[in-house]
Amino acid sequence: MSRRVVYFNGQYIAESEARVSIFDSALMSGDMAFEMTRTYCQQPFRLKEHLDRLYASLRLLEIDCGMPQAEMERITRDLLERNLPTEAADMDWQIMHDVSRGPLDIYRTTFPDGIRPTISINCWPLVTHTGGFAAKYDSGVHLVIPAQQTLPGHLVDPKAKTRSRVHYQMAIMQANRMGPGRWAALLDPDGFLSEGPGWNMFLVKNGELLTPEPRNILLGVSRATTMELAEQLGITVREGNYGRYEALMADEIFCTATSYALVHATTFEGQLVGDGQPGPVYRRLVEAWKQLVGVDFIAQAYGYARRLPEWERAQLSTIEGSRT
Ligand SMILES: Cc1ncc(COP(=O)(O)O)c(C=O)c1O
Numbered sequence: 001m002s003r004r005v006v007y008f009n010g011q012y013i014a015e016s017e018a019r020v021s022i023f024d025s026a027l028m029s030g031d032m033a034f035e036m037t038r039t040y041c042q043q044p045f046r047l048k049e050h051l052d053r054l055y056a057s058l059r060l061l062e063i064d065c066g067m068p069q070a071e072m073e074r075i076t077r078d079l080l081e082r083n084l085p086t087e088a089a090d091m092d093w094q095i096m097h098d099v100s101r102g103p104l105d106i107y108r109t110t111f112p113d114g115i116r117p118t119i120s121i122n123c124w125p126l127v128t129h130t131g132g133f134a135a136k137y138d139s140g141v142h143l144v145i146p147a148q149q150t151l152p153g154h155l156v157d158p159k160a161k162t163r164s165r166v167h168y169q170m171a172i173m174q175a176n177r178m179g180p181g182r183w184a185a186l187l188d189p190d191g192f193l194s195e196g197p198g199w200n201m202f203l204v205k206n207g208e209l210l211t212p213e214p215r216n217i218l219l220g221v222s223r224a225t226t227m228e229l230a231e232q233l234g235i236t237v238r239e240g241n242y243g244r245y246e247a248l249m250a251d252e253i254f255c256t257a258t259s260y261a262l263v264h265a266t267t268f269e270g271q272l273v274g275d276g277q278p279g280p281v282y283r284r285l286v287e288a289w290k291q292l293v294g295v296d297f298i299a300q301a302y303g304y305a306r307r308l309p310e311w312e313r314a315q316l317s318t319i320e321g322s323r324t
């Protein structure tokens with residue numbers, strides 16, 4: 001058993017003990033809002049922005065979780081403090097919030113204490129996430145356009161971060177069929193670039209940053225951070241409707257997301273982006289990101305990659321040990 005603890009419906013319990021009911025609305029309908037925050041130097045990065053988005057998602061889903069945002073923040077920080085000692089001091093963390101409407105009312109007899117929203121928060125060492133990702137900072141990623149499109153905002157608003165993600169899963173599988181490890185860049189039903197299944201997208205053309213307007217996308221915290229940094233660096237940012245054509249003509253393309261911050265695209269639809277190497281605008285932004293967060297997160301990811309096999313062995317042997 002790992003020594004990590006999670007917050008689950010009012011209690012701190014062992015990670016392995018946390019169970020969401022099979023009658024939960026999250027499982028029945030994907031009816032759950034969530035957030036993924038990460039730490040840099042063991043401090044949550046932009047936690048307020050992530051929790052603002054969580055509460056916005058809950059409002060859209062009409063879920064009253066019964067916990068004020070300030071309390072959610074207090075518990076989040078407390079939970080992280082409880083988990084930090086389980087890893088080395090240079091370990092950064094993922095913090096995951098999951099909030100659902102709770103079990104469906106029809107099953108209420110199974111819950112004699114009453115039905116209430118399910119709230120869970122967990123902390124997981126980033127060694128698996130960015131360790132597994134590290135090589136992509138050099139190789140870049142290969143973007144393709146899958147048949148699956150983004151859900152348009154007038155049907156299901158992608159600004160809410162929910163567990164209703166089958167369309168993203170379809171996009172991932174379709175992209176993989178187009179080539180192993182390809183990343184899906186989804187178009188919206190109007191034929192404009194929107195986002196990937198877990199990331200936002202930027203094009204660079206003539207030194208300017210172009211990014212899909214905030215219509216059919218999740219408003220990524222890393223997207224906002226990148227736009228702020230660009231502004232500080234004097235790089236013009238334009239939000240607009242960009243299609244396959246603009247991406248094929250772009251000098252650079254990169255993706256942003258919480259766990260890895262940003263990564264460049266080597267190809268788009270099978271064609272080299274620029275010379276296939278990280279471009280000058282991307283490189284300036286990477287440096288600005290490192291300054292902002294106070295960590296060379298690329299070197300950190302490579303460090304985690306080296307430690308990952310041993311880390312996984314140790315986790316497994318702890319589980320084996322607790323079974324005997
Ligand atoms: C669909 C989608 N778009 C974009 C993002 C990037 O958002 P952030 O930068 O806040 O991680 C995510 C993150 O999970 C996502 O799921």
